[in-house]
Amino acid sequence: MMRSLLSGQLDDCGIGEEIFALAADMYPVCRSITGNGVRDTLRRLQRHVPLDTHEVPTGTQVFDWTVPREWNIRDAWIKNAAGERVVDFRASNLHVLNYSAPVHARLPLAELKQHIFTLPEQPDVIPYRTSYYAERWGFCMAHNRLMELDDGVYEACIDATLQDGSLTYGEFLHRGETDDEFLFSTHICHPSLANDNCSGLALLTCLAERLARLKTHYSYRFLFVPGTIGAITWLARNSEAVRRIRHGLVVSGVGDGGGPTYKKSRRGDSLIDRAMAHALQRGAPSSSILDFFPYGYDERQYCSPGFNLPVGMFQRSRFGTFPQYHTSDDNLDFIKPAHLAESYRMICAALDIVEIDCRPRNTMPQCEPQLGRRGLYGTVGGPGPGDSMALLWVLNLADETNSLLDIAERADMPFAVIAEAARRLHASGLLIGPDAADHRKRKIQAIDGLTRAASGA
Amino acid sequence: MMRSLLSGQLDDCGIGEEIFALAADMYPVCRSITGNGVRDTLRRLQRHVPLDTHEVPTGTQVFDWTVPREWNIRDAWIKNAAGERVVDFRASNLHVLNYSAPVHARLPLAELKQHIFTLPEQPDVIPYRTSYYAERWGFCMAHNRLMELDDGVYEACIDATLQDGSLTYGEFLHRGETDDEFLFSTHICHPSLANDNCSGLALLTCLAERLARLKTHYSYRFLFVPGTIGAITWLARNSEAVRRIRHGLVVSGVGDGGGPTYKKSRRGDSLIDRAMAHALQRGAPSSSILDFFPYGYDERQYCSPGFNLPVGMFQRSRFGTFPQYHTSDDNLDFIKPAHLAESYRMICAALDIVEIDCRPRNTMPQCEPQLGRRGLYGTVGGPGPGDSMALLWVLNLADETNSLLDIAERADMPFAVIAEAARRLHASGLLIGPDAADHRKRKIQAIDGLTRAASGA
């Protein structure tokens, strides 16, 4: 019955550096919600995992939304009267309002300023701004640079195309022993922002690469999708797969030293919520567990009431609360291998719980079994501090109503210690698991029931 | 579906002054649980609302009680040997033990003192005392005045009658779209005490006057009844109306600057409990929400286990906790138009919730609808601070299991903001309400079930 912990098999000592290197590799690419930046990035990920890419044509209806036109950009600049580039896309792709309409015009500074976004409170950084669903053109730049510009006429050029094409996303499925799925999702639409979200793309790719080598209970699906429209597109096209999702996690911004932060699913008490809370609270004293709120990343879509999926969100510093957020300061100096490795390990600790958790049964439930003669107990005096108490807790609560996570929480012990105690008791014949097939069936019925209730079906 | 807020239609800028003026008008009248003081007061209220008066004969059995004799008083005094009034009913009707038996006697000071109530700890105020159910005669006076009296013989006269007659109460019903009722109840038995309870009588009269002009979902019943025996009498005579009560509020002492205080119904989690708690906690940082206890005003009767009605109690300072309570210092200086207006507005805020609350349904529950093209969302960046988040909260939770108040509480936003978001979404076709008839039917069944359970039926 007892499965071994995934985390021991998934981890390796250079994981932080490996994630960092992959993030650094994709950092320069100018991504948006559509276009070649996404395709280029997915090709880089494919060197690690054999993910599929999907192209969904412009104009496709996806629920209340329409797949937008494809955006591609070659160059962009603002030149002064002397013909010098005072703003240059080649220096930073943040200089262009992401998904900006093309433009080539000469116009006085006063008029140009209406198309320029700055952050007066952080005057030396370039802000990241987008305009996906209202067509406009624009530039972003450091406020101090804007202040230095002389009056006069400027030449503004955004050499981009905004045409029918397709929306691109990547998908990788690792098949486990069952069709029940764990969904990982992250957004691939941000240009050169290291934490948000080269870090998430790289971490999930490295995790997928390692999971692919293991035998798991769940099947693991990884989505690399443009924010909002990408998740909506996937949900609209995959109603069958959606029904198989038992747990999920949106991952982004996992390379800085803040947090860690877990935002619960709309349900608030699903296993992924409890597993992530357990992993974070045990693993990081500075962790924050947030209740669900309907703003943020693509958990907004997965947790919309018609789906109500058990999908939470994991990141380090909470988005929007740190000065580097959505600016040119979110660069490769802002993320560190050590933070990436820690984020990776917390996710693995939660996966352990999701993979292993079950409601075992004590085979000798009347009185305590004699642990001493089985070599599970000291012979003079009582139990030692950790291990023996874990054995006693598992035996006492293993009545098929308590899961291993329930036991860990009531015992106030790490899940891994309880799981190890369960493994030892199982090896001694004192503990059995529920029938696996039955277990799965019951799980599916329970989750389907909730989903149907939420969607009003 | 979405009803507009009542409070906007009910409020006007002079409401505090208007309530104060009415309270001041009735302040001099000497009321008791029966008699002409109640009738006089009801006539003053009838200038504002066409309330019915009821007369219930002495001796009528009402549950475990019997309607008592009618008490009327013309004059009362204590004269010293020189024939001077040292205690004079004409100066303050608090000087007479309320409902005192008549007396005319000459007696030495030592003997007289056995019939005199004072407050030695507040030696300059006249206490308010009653003796309804044990026949006795008595006077109340300032302790310092009593101390000044010389020994000697005094003439004590209470020129009152205590005879068969009737108990009088007032009742006004504003008919709403449904027969389901909201009950307002306040006591009319106290003599010249401004806060307790000229303030409550005046506030409810002004509220009734305004509600009568509006189209409401609920029917609103206002009771102006003598404390305890009046509420018991009404309950005993109105078993049909009792079954229609869905929410209710006992109101008294609403003119001082303390509190505000809301005492929950015996149920503790009925809509009026949640609505008042929401209104007070949002509207006044100094508010107190008290759990039910079986002592206080007429909520004792409405919340007796055989009725167990969802009726709470609203006042400012909690009764019995301030020095003016039940003394001559509870005069017109103690209540202020500003406090009366604030009390009125809090009640209106709770009425908004009771009238409007429902469990709406998102018509596009799969993923978020595209708010931008409906003009409900900013086009660059995310939602603004208040409004857009309210739209997202309503959309996310509108699955027919969450009411607007549930949503407001989970979102930690004022009900009015959530209600306005619901109105906008309804106008855009993104939200529908439950079928009104069904809704009401279900509500009635739920409440009847609880009432039957509590009464052991």
Place this chain on the structure above:
Amino acid sequence: MMRSLLSGQLDDCGIGEEIFALAADMYPVCRSITGNGVRDTLRRLQRHVPLDTHEVPTGTQVFDWTVPREWNIRDAWIKNAAGERVVDFRASNLHVLNYSAPVHARLPLAELKQHIFTLPEQPDVIPYRTSYYAERWGFCMAHNRLMELDDGVYEACIDATLQDGSLTYGEFLHRGETDDEFLFSTHICHPSLANDNCSGLALLTCLAERLARLKTHYSYRFLFVPGTIGAITWLARNSEAVRRIRHGLVVSGVGDGGGPTYKKSRRGDSLIDRAMAHALQRGAPSSSILDFFPYGYDERQYCSPGFNLPVGMFQRSRFGTFPQYHTSDDNLDFIKPAHLAESYRMICAALDIVEIDCRPRNTMPQCEPQLGRRGLYGTVGGPGPGDSMALLWVLNLADETNSLLDIAERADMPFAVIAEAARRLHASGLLIGPDAADHRKRKIQAIDGLTRAASGA
């Protein structure tokens, strides 16, 4: 309906001294899990209550355990080269590793030390150590005495036998009006340790002696059993009696001045849990209420998942947390009559709740009954501080869904005050109890349901 409080009948002013005297009487006896020490102790208890003794032969299988051999000891010592006893069983029976194998050997100090247990951190006390299930021989002594020993050869002798025989335990049943049982259990296996557990043995004996004279609702069973193996043996041989247990308490270490401590049953919300918590929180500001954990005394067996009995544990200082624990400092100076009496009274207060608690019904549930004319209420002003409020609380909540303990908790009043109010209301005809037979039947069904669920039946 209303039963009178037990505690008034059980208590007497010399109870602390009486318990102390009995504890002192048995203190010198060398007990172990088997042998004549247990038999001798039970004979001393039989002078107070006519308890039965049971002998269960060595080798009897009891669930996962086997009844061990019988241990009897005559003498033990370590002599130095001069033939002087440097360790002497006659001075303290703690000097022998309890249940030690016999030995008679000459051996150098270095080798002898491997058989000696001391407490270096408390160098002047003799520790108490056992070795029941791994055969070994050994001595215990003060660390400082060990340090004083010269090198050289010593003669070690433990003149004991470890042979087939039987395990002995005592049992006393006081029959109440019903077969439903309250189980008291305490361990009888410790040698000269005054608090742990001469105190518990003595307290329960004195309680049994007094209960036996009274008419009670429950039958009370008292077990005086060797720790772990004794409780397991009783459970294995008494499956019928086990099914009748409705409440229970393991009692030990009740003579010191710490705590008091109550450790909840595995269920956590059974009546004994609530009753003990109420008694301790009302009776001792320094009390601790602990959640269940699967280590401690014989509640481990009673609360194993196959039984899941509503049995908690009561003691003063929590075991293992005070320096006298399991040392020669746990002597007759460590326990005091005053503490023993207080412990006794807390148990009696909980028994009051268990015996009396019921879900009464207000016979006049519509509005308040008129308490004044029944002499239950003051006639001028409102209720006095304690009593009248208790009457109002009982009347308000007596709807057959709230028990007296529920009412006491909601009213935040002592159970005894609520019970007295119920008694007065019952005497006035305002309160009736549920049908007793029905009540009991429902209780049994509820508890059986829980037990079956926990045992997987």
